[in-house]
Amino acid sequence: MPLAEPRPPQPATRSSPSLCAYSGEPECSPLFLFQRNRLRAIQSRTIPAREVSLPLNRSIGRWAFTALVVNTIVGSGIFGIPTPLNAVVERASPIAMILAGLAIGLMMACFAEVASSFTEPGGAYLYTRTAFGRFAGMQIGWFSWLAPMGTSAAAANLFTDYLSAFLPFATTTAGRATIITALFLFLAVANCLGVKVGANLSSVFTIAKLLPLATLIALGLAYFFGHPEVFQHAQPAPPGFSPWVSAMLLLSFAYAGFENALLPSGEVKNPQRTVPFALAAGLLLCITVYALVQFVDVAVIGTAPVDRPLASVASILIGKAGVIFVTLAALISTFGHLSAVLLATPRLTYSLAERDDFPKIFARLHPRFETPYVSILAFSALTCLLAISGTFRWAIAMASGAVIVIYAAVCASLIQLRRGHSTHPTLRLPFGPAIATFCIAIALVLLVRLTLREGFLLLVTFAIATIHWLFVRNRSHVPDPTLPKVESLS
Numbered sequence: 001m002p003l004a005e006p007r008p009p010q011p012a013t014r015s016s017p018s019l020c021a022y023s024g025e026p027e028c029s030p031l032f033l034f035q036r037n038r039l040r041a042i043q044s045r046t047i048p049a050r051e052v053s054l055p056l057n058r059s060i061g062r063w064a065f066t067a068l069v070v071n072t073i074v075g076s077g078i079f080g081i082p083t084p085l086n087a088v089v090e091r092a093s094p095i096a097m098i099l100a101g102l103a104i105g106l107m108m109a110c111f112a113e114v115a116s117s118f119t120e121p122g123g124a125y126l127y128t129r130t131a132f133g134r135f136a137g138m139q140i141g142w143f144s145w146l147a148p149m150g151t152s153a154a155a156a157n158l159f160t161d162y163l164s165a166f167l168p169f170a171t172t173t174a175g176r177a178t179i180i181t182a183l184f185l186f187l188a189v190a191n192c193l194g195v196k197v198g199a200n201l202s203s204v205f206t207i208a209k210l211l212p213l214a215t216l217i218a219l220g221l222a223y224f225f226g227h228p229e230v231f232q233h234a235q236p237a238p239p240g241f242s243p244w245v246s247a248m249l250l251l252s253f254a255y256a257g258f259e260n261a262l263l264p265s266g267e268v269k270n271p272q273r274t275v276p277f278a279l280a281a282g283l284l285l286c287i288t289v290y291a292l293v294q295f296v297d298v299a300v301i302g303t304a305p306v307d308r309p310l311a312s313v314a315s316i317l318i319g320k321a322g323v324i325f326v327t328l329a330a331l332i333s334t335f336g337h338l339s340a341v342l343l344a345t346p347r348l349t350y351s352l353a354e355r356d357d358f359p360k361i362f363a364r365l366h367p368r369f370e371t372p373y374v375s376i377l378a379f380s381a382l383t384c385l386l387a388i389s390g391t392f393r394w395a396i397a398m399a400s401g402a403v404i405v406i407y408a409a410v411c412a413s414l415i416q417l418r419r420g421h422s423t424h425p426t427l428r429l430p431f432g433p434a435i436a437t438f439c440i441a442i443a444l445v446l447l448v449r450l451t452l453r454e455g456f457l458l459l460v461t462f463a464i465a466t467i468h469w470l471f472v473r474n475r476s477h478v479p480d481p482t483l484p485k486v487e488s489l490s
Contacts (some may be wrong), residue, residue: 007476044178050232057184060268062277065261067206068340069282072257075155075337078290081328082297082309090238090303096293099244100251101287107439108283109429112276116427117417119271122351124259124406131413131420134357135469140409141352141385142465147399147406148260149379150343152338152387156180159334174354180387183335188340188380192366192373209336212329213289216310219317220296228299249446254290255404257337258282260344261409276427346375357472401450401458408443411436 082131085093114127122129125144129137158169160179169175169403201409258279268274293310310329312324336375353363366373414429429435450458 017369041415044472059479060274062274063270063276065268066278066344069258069261069278070210070263070285071206071256071336071340072344073282073286074206074213074289075151075257075333077254078213078293079308079310079326079333081250082294083305083307085247085250085294086298086303087305088250089243093247093298094291096244096247097249097294098287100248101255101283101290103248103442104252104255105283105287106435107191107407107411107442108279110414110432110436110439111259111407112279113429113432114410114414114417115271116273120164120177120351123348124410125348127413127417128352128409129357131354131416132409134473135466136276136409138352138357138469138472139404139462139465140459141348141357141400142408143467144259145345145352145379146461147402148257148341148385149386150399152341152345155334155338155341156183156383156387159338160181161333162330162334165324176235177179177388181384184342184380184387186383187339188376190339191346191376192341192371193369205224206340209329209333210289212325212332213293216314216317216326216329217289217292218298218346220300220313221292224318245445245449248442249449252446253403255286256282257340259403259406260341342376342380346372346379347373349379350432367475375470397455397487401447401454404443404446408440411439411443 007151082093085096089096111124115123116132118126120126123144125137125141128140157176157180160176164170167175169181170179190271259432261278261282297309297313300316301309306312308326311323311326314326317324318325349358349362352358353360355374362375362378363372364374365371415433
């Protein structure tokens, strides 16, 4: 016999402060409560799921989030990538920087449309889970968690290498472990104190890392106008299409990282408008800086292979102090990159735990600062251990392919979300499905160029995520969010 909606209990008054305990009213009986809870459980299975309300503090503004995007892209790689890029496409390397940035921009545009439909944290994991289900979402979740963990461990070791130029203690085993531990402890505490503290720290280091690069660019352009013959004598680009594909594979990792900036979108003010703006502005700035740095490198020292290209450039432009200048810039850039990753990535495990795809402890918020402190501390501790042990090398190789898999998954999510949901995103990309299909094709071409070792590590990560899914697939889990309508955002 179907259950009727029971009459709700009358509110208690001052004269009878505990009616439900003492009055004996039928609506306060155990049978009534059982029927009410049963009816609500039935309704919860038939009413479409609404967006999960996450009690995070939205305190990241438009420019702070733009700085976070730049900070996650511009890391230590810019101090070493000019030489391998010159080896691939020679004098055309600045053009390759621009073309690769535009190609990544197409993928970023797909990210921007998909992200504009969500207000919760989770980034690519949440988008893929909503579009294709729990299994696909957990795969992307694992790729999105382990990739920045490995690259951050590598960045921490690079930080100690540069620091050893000023502090010989960093070259010892104990010194290296002490510095890496202190580094992650400081960043973890800063982010546990509040997302605004972490975002401000990221903004400060974004400015601090861009100023030395801007100085190097300005001095390099002035040098070029006085000595244009160096650029003219550089080797031209080799013929054929293959070198450009190799350059794209190399630069896809140089521009990677913006996907990590999307993870704390649950703490961004008006994320459906802020996120697309920050992605576009951040990428435009990164393309400009990368292309000009590459141009200055070719204009000052040509395309000859050197171990530390920007240090060689600075030694010509500034003199002996140039090496110290670049070393300091590398320290600042590496530290800034780590601060951005420590701000963004723990929000992924928070989102996974909120949907019962990770242990619930990762969803705990600090009672005072409203930050996912367990996720922050766990990510910091594991990354610190990887950096100290040196076992992070496998994760770096895996990260190269993981980034491409993540990008392809989000591009595919754009197509699926347009077909499977009646609501529309705040930002609607013209010819979105066609652009997404083109980006997926680019990703497949790049995946084919991976080495056997990198492909094997991708399979290992896939296997880990699959085993995890087998353990949690029968658990109750939070439904995927209902995508908001555009009209409600005005």
